[in-house]
Amino acid sequence: KEELRLAIQLKGEEGIALLAHWLTWTARCQIPAFVALGAKVRRHRVAIEASLCSGTSNALVESTNTKIRVLTRVAFGFHSPEALIAMAMLAVGGVCPELPGRQRTLSLELSAA
Known part of the structure; x- marks a missing residue:
């Protein structure tokens, strides 16, 4: 959870790389809540990455x-x-x-x- 928060705070290429790392972690995670959250983030990944690059919200x-x-x-x-x-x-x-x-x-x- 904290790593996702940090990825959003970092922005840019660093944020995108950390988001990718977090998504791979959620794919291996055994906690159902994180698996579901990872799936939702994957569905909206393009928009999230665009927001990280542009800095808009x-x-x-x-x-x-x-x-x-x-x-x-x-x-x-x-x-x-x-x-x-x-x-x-x-x-x-x-x-x-x-x-x-x-x-x-x-x-x-x-x-x-």
């Missing part, structure tokens, strides 16, 4: 989906979906409307950039 998408799911729970009492859409745009959409009677300070503009 779906963490940002998953985080955004979770935040929107929480906002959906909060918005159950609203009469229309427009309120949920507005909350989502404010929370995760990057919308920062000008507030009436207030001036934007330089520190706020720098933190938004």
